[in-house]
Amino acid sequence: MILKKNKLKEYREKDKMTQEKLALRTGVTRQTIISIESGKYTPSLPLALKFGRIFHCNVEDLFN
Amino acid sequence: MWKIYLIKMEQKTRITLKYAWVFGFILLGIILNYLNVGGSEFVGFTSVGSWLIYVGFMGVFIITLQTIFKKKRQTDERMEFIATKALKITFLFLIIGAFVLMIIDGIKTIIIPYHMFMSYMICVLLVIYFISYKFLIWRN
Numbered sequence: 001m002i003l004k005k006n007k008l009k010e011y012r013e014k015d016k017m018t019q020e021k022l023a024l025r026t027g028v029t030r031q032t033i034i035s036i037e038s039g040k041y042t043p044s045l046p047l048a049l050k051f052g053r054i055f056h057c058n059v060e061d062l063f064n
Numbered sequence: 065m066w067k068i069y070l071i072k073m074e075q076k077t078r079i080t081l082k083y084a085w086v087f088g089f090i091l092l093g094i095i096l097n098y099l100n101v102g103g104s105e106f107v108g109f110t111s112v113g114s115w116l117i118y119v120g121f122m123g124v125f126i127i128t129l130q131t132i133f134k135k136k137r138q139t140d141e142r143m144e145f146i147a148t149k150a151l152k153i154t155f156l157f158l159i160i161g162a163f164v165l166m167i168i169d170g171i172k173t174i175i176i177p178y179h180m181f182m183s184y185m186i187c188v189l190l191v192i193y194f195i196s197y198k199f200l201i202w203r204n
Binding site: 027028029031032035040041043044047 | 138140141142143145203204
């Protein structure tokens with residue numbers, strides 16, 4: 001299943017965080033962050049939970 | 065389970081296993097040559113044993129180069145996902161290829177030594193895997 005729309009970019013920009021920094025914090029490559037933001041790749045549950053922890057929000061807020 | 069163990073295996077253990085594998089080739093080659101088994105020409109070599117020794121030494125050379133020059137690469141879940149997808153595509157090609165070859169063989173018998181056929185097949189599968197992996201990485 002591919003989730004075309006997500007608010008990852010929105011949350012990242014709100015936190016003034018670069019894609020590089022977010023990739024470093026979640027332990028993935030920058031290309032993966034780009035793919036998730038553009039809706040080409042759906043992250044796994046552990047990775048989605050990491051995003052939620054970093055941005056202090058629920059996974060459902062990030063991914064519809 | 066086995067895959068997870070291989071991923072988590074320590075680098076040193078992995079290198080030791082690789083060396084053990086290629087030294088096994090060399091040893092088997094020496095034994096076969098000593099016992100004079102498989103003396104006919106094999107893939108351009110004088111015997112199967114000589115070919116195994118050659119493959120073993122090539123393996124030692126490649127593993128040594130890898131150990132010296134290998135960079136630490138970061139792999140993540142997306143890359144693993146793409147690798148699995150590429151593997152599935154390669155397997156599909158194998159099935160379709162085998163089916164096509166069966167038909168071709170039925171029309172006109174394929175006269176090619178078994179070892180040559182297998183070496184061609186392995187090369188083709190590696191190329192298909194490489195191309196599909198690169199294509200999927202580019203698309204995603």
